[in-house]
Amino acid sequence: MSLAFDLESNLIDLRSARIFSPANRVWDELDTIPGELVPVSETDAVTRLQQQSGRCRVPVGILGGRKASEEQLADALALGTLIAQMGLTLICGGRQGVMEATCKGAAEAGGICVGLLPDENPGAANPYVTIPLATGIGVARNAILTRAALCLVAIGGSYGTLSEIAFGLQFEKKVLGLSGAPNIPGMLPCRSPKEAAARIARVVLNLPQ
Known part of the structure; x- marks a missing residue:
């Protein structure tokens, strides 16, 4: 899996070294990838992000x-x-x-x-x-x-x-x-x-x- 959450609940794309911004659904560049990460699937990532903020309101x-x-x-x-x-x-x-x-x-x-x-x-x-x-x-x-x-x-x-x-x-x-x-x-x-x-x-x- 290429997606993971860091200890601050940020979603990271490990393949491209980018961090996800739920507010506008864009990926921003990262200078360094954090050391402690929890890998997740795409569906688990969406579930966790929705639980945190519920920002994807488009059906x-x-x-x-x-x-x-x-x-x-x-x-x-x-x-x-x-x-x-x-x-x-x-x-x-x-x-x-x-x-x-x-x-x-x-x-x-x-x-x-x-x-x-x-x-x-x-x-x-x-x-x-x-x-x-x-x-x-x-x-x-x-x-x-x-x-x-x-x-x-x-x-x-x-x-x-x-x-x-x-x-x-x-x-x-x-x-x-x-x-x-x-x-x-x-x-x-x-x-x-x-x-x-x-x-x-x-x-x-x-x-x-």
């Missing part, structure tokens, strides 16, 4: 349809849990299927789920949404969701998911694909929720993929 976007396979629902549930465990907020369409599964995983892990609903009724949100936002603008909310997210993870794929992927790539967001997501140039495929969580952590830490 992670989850894309997926109301109809999904058992594998996709299981991956969505697991990823929602991992996102919440890192102390990150989740944003999605707020309805059923992949959206409900990922909200359930996050909610049961104590996380916050923002549901950006296409209709005017906040009661249409799945029961695990923490903050339902009833936009009343239909599928146009797909553009808002992708613009608002720090990065995006597509699980499976339908026409709505495809449009969100396209918006995400157009907005130059990192878009990850999981569990049968469309293989579109520019997306980053992930083999498991754990790999997707590690890639999300690298986005938060402003590290290359």
Whole structure:
């Protein structure tokens, strides 16, 4: 592992001799690397930084349809849990299927789920949404969701998911694909929720993929 915390809880990148600034998510040069360090993974680093300051308040976007396979629902549930465990907020369409599964995983892990609903009724949100936002603008909310997210993870794929992927790539967001997501140039495929969580952590830490 190339990341480690020093005794003052500063995150250090050992490969490039840089120190992370959580306030603006940038890495600054270090003259010398401290002697006593505790190595951490990317996800553990984000978890600790969020516990210390909670500065990464931009949500992670989850894309997926109301109809999904058992594998996709299981991956969505697991990823929602991992996102919440890192102390990150989740944003999605707020309805059923992949959206409900990922909200359930996050909610049961104590996380916050923002549901950006296409209709005017906040009661249409799945029961695990923490903050339902009833936009009343239909599928146009797909553009808002992708613009608002720090990065995006597509699980499976339908026409709505495809449009969100396209918006995400157009907005130059990192878009990850999981569990049968469309293989579109520019997306980053992930083999498991754990790999997707590690890639999300690298986005938060402003590290290359």
